[in-house]
Amino acid sequence: MKKVLVLIFLISSFAQAQFSINGTLTNDIKTDWAILYRIEGAKQKFVTNTTIKKDTIAIEGKKQTIGTFQFDLPADAKIGSYRITYRTEAPGFVDFIFNKENVSFTFHPDYPEQTTLFSNSDENIIYKNYLSEVSVAQQKLDSLQITALRNPEVDLKTNYKTTLATINAIQQKYLESSNGMYVQPFIKATSRSNPSEIKTNAKEYMQNINATFFDNMDFSSKTLINSSFLIDRISDYIFYINYSEDLEQQQILYKNAVNKVFTKVKEVVFRKNVIELLINQFEQSKNLEMVDYLFDNYYNKLPKSLQNEKYKNEKLSLLASEVGRIAPDFSWKENGKNYKLSTLNDAKNYVLIFWSTSCSHCLREIPQLHKFLANKNELKAVAFSLENDEFGWNNMKTTLPNWHHVLGLNKWENKIARTYNINSTPTYFVLDSDKKIIAKPQDLEKLKAYLNNLEM
Template sequence: MKKIYTISALLAAFSIQAQFTVTIQTPPDFKDQDAILYTLNGSKDIIVSKEQSKNNTWTFKYPKNYMGMMKVYFPSSNNTFNFISENKNVNVKLETQTNKIKNVVYLDEANDIMSKIQEGSQKKELILPALSQIKEYYKDDTEFGKALKTEINRLSGGLSGVDQTQHPFIYYYNTNYNKYLSNDASKKVNQEEIITFIDKSNDMLETSSLLRPILVGYLNSGGNTNVTASVDKLLDRLKVETPRGQVVLSELIDIFDVYEMADYKNKYLNLAKDLKCTITDRLASTLKSNANVEMGAGFPNYKFQAPVNTTAKSLYDIKADKKVVVFWSSTCSHCESELPQLLAKYNDLKTKNVQVVGLSLDVDKDSYTKKISAFPWVNDSELRGWNSTYVDTYNVHATPTYFILDANNKIISKPDHVGDVLEYFKLK
C-alpha cells in the first residue's frame, strides 16, 4: 500500500497570502500562551498549526479553501471551543473566569448565525412541545395567546433568513442534520437514501461532523442481523479505492471498535490492510493506531509527563517481567468499580514481578491527584482528557482499557475487564 502525499497542499501551506484568518481574543488575565487550530475529517481532528499569544490574541492564517467545523484547543488549561468556517475570516472573543472559558462570543456573521440556529434547535427540542401544550389553554386573540403563537411559529421555523449562496456550510449542515439525524419518526429515511447522500455529497460531508452519526444511524436502520450486508452494500457503492470510500471505511472500523463489535471490526480492518491501491492519510492513521496495539506488537514507548511512584522517564524504563497498562479516568464509573479490584491484588502482582502503569485521561488535576493517592502503582497523566496524545497512539476508545506487556514490551494480552487481568495472572 502506498500513502498519498498531497504536494499541492504542502506547497499551499507556504503561501504568503492566507485564504482566511481565525482571530481569537481573550481577557488579559487568561494565562495560556499556546493555542492549536484543528480542522475535521470525518470524526478526526486534524492539526493545522500552533500559534502563540500576542497581547492575548491568536491569529491563525489558513492557506486553503475550507468550509466546515474547526476548533481551537489551549493545551495548558485544556480549554477548547468549536466554530465553523465558510472560507471567510473568523473572529471570536472568549469570556473567561479562573482561566476557563465561560462564554464564546462570535463576532463574524457566519458563526453568529450558526450559534443562534443551534440555540434555536435546542429550544425547539426542549421548549416547543411544552409551548404547544400550553397554547391549548389560551385563546389566540388574547395578548399572551398572540405572543405564544408568535414564539411557536418562530421555533417551528427552519432555515428562514439563511441565504444558501452566502452561507453554504450553514445551509448544508442544518438541512442534512434535520433530514438524516432528526428524532422525528415521520422524517426517517431509508438505507438507499442514506447511501445516495453519502455517495453524492460534496466535501462538506467530511468536514461537517455529520458523517459518524449518519453512519451509526445507517447501521441501526439495517438491524443487528444485517450488519455485513449493510456495510458491503454501502462500500460497494462508494468504492474503497476512492477517498470517500476510505474515510467511510475508517469511520466504520472505529465505530465497531467503540461498540465492541470485534468480529466486524476485524473483518473490515483486514479489508483495509489488503487494499492494493493508494490509501489516504485518514485510513493510514487508522491502520497505524490499530497496528500499534495488535497482539504480539511492540507497545509504542511513552515518555512520562509527571510520573508518580517511579523515577522512570518512560514506559520502557520500567523493568518488570510483565506490565499491566491501564487507561482510565477519575470520572469513569467503570474505573470506579474495577480499579479497586486491581488494587486489592496489587501486592500479589508485585510478588510476580508485575508492574501496573496507569495512564489517566483526566482533565481536572485535583480530581486526578486525589484519586491516585490511593494507587501505589506508576501513574501519569497529560491532564488533557481525550485530547491526550496516547488516545490515538494506543487506539483508546473507552475507559478502562487494559494491555498486558511482556518484559520486552510486546503485547501478550488485551483484557476486556479487570477480571480478565486477574484471571490472566491466576489471581481471581
C-alpha cells in the first residue's frame, strides 16, 4: 500500500512539475509588467503576463533600481522560441529558447540585444556564447575584407585565410557541442558563407553576399520557422542587402529579392505569413508598387482557403488615396447635369478638396484658395463638402463660382470620405488629367507652392 501511495505521489508531483522563466532588468524601467509570447511563424501568440517587482540596491555605493519578474510554465509547455516584452512605445523584448529547462537571464532594458546574459539554461547559454565568439571573428574577417576593398594593393590574403579558419573552427566546435540540442539549427543557420579567398572588387563581394545569403538556412526547419530567425534574415536581405539610392533601381532590387525569398519559403502557412509581413512593411513606407506586386504575384496565388478577402480589401483601401493611385471614383449632380470624377475633362490638373461649412479652418482657407485659383485656367477645383445637411452648403457654394461642388451627407460617415480615409478638413489632393493622385499637400501654403511649381 505504501508503495502505491509513493507511486501516486510521484506521478502527481511529476504532473504538477513546472519550469520557471526568471528575468532581471539591470536598470530603472518605467513599466510594471512583462508579457510572454510564443513565436509561431511570423506571428507571436500570447502565453501569459506578470508584474515586474522593483527594488533599489547599492552598486559601488550608488543606488540603482532593478526589476525582476518570473513566469511559471507547466510541464507540458511547448518547446520553442519565446519572447518577453516589457514596453509598448519603444522596442523592448528578449527572445529565448525554451526546451524543458529553467531559464534565467539579466539585461539592460534599453539595450536588450547587446546586454542579455543567461545564467541558467544550457540551450540559451551555448547559443549566446556561440554568437559572442563567432561575431568577434566575423567582425575581424569583415574588417580585413573592407580594408582590401578600399586598398586592393594591400596583401591581406594570409590574415584573411587565418581568420576564416578560426571562424570555421568555432562553427565546428559549437555544432559538435550542440549535437542533439534544440539550438543546433540556429547555429547551422547563423553561419555565413564567406568566400574562400579575400575579394578586392566590391561588385564581386556584394554578388557573393547576395548569392550565398540563405545558403545555410533550412527553410523547412520547424525550429527556424517557429522563431524570429528566418523573418529577421528575410527582412535584412530585402531591405538592407538589396539597396540602391536610385528609386527605379531600388524597385527592381526589391522585386528580385522578394522573388528569391519565395523560392526558399515553401511551407504554405509560413509563406502566407511572410507575404503579409512584407505587405505590412511596404505599406508603412507607402510603396504601392510593391504592395500591388506582392498581392498580384504571391498573395492572390495562395490556396483560396488561406486568402483573407477582408485583409486584402482593408490593405488596398488604406492605400486607395495615396500618391500614385488613381483617385477613387464618385459621381454627383450639378446644375441638373450628371458628373463623374473619372470622366472630367475640363482641366489639365484638378484640386480635390474635402471640406465642411462647419470647419473654421475651411471657412478661412477655402475662399483664399478660390482666389488663388481664379486665373489658373489649367486647374479646376472639385470641392467635396462633408455636411450633416445641405443648408449651409447651398449658401456657401454660391460664393465659390467656377468650381465643381459635391455634397457629401453623413459627414465623417460619408462613404466617399471613408474611401479617401478623410479624418480632418480641409484635406487636399492634386490630380493629373487621368485623375491619378500626384500630391497630397498637408496645408494651404504647401498646396499653393506645389501648384505654382506644377505650372512651371
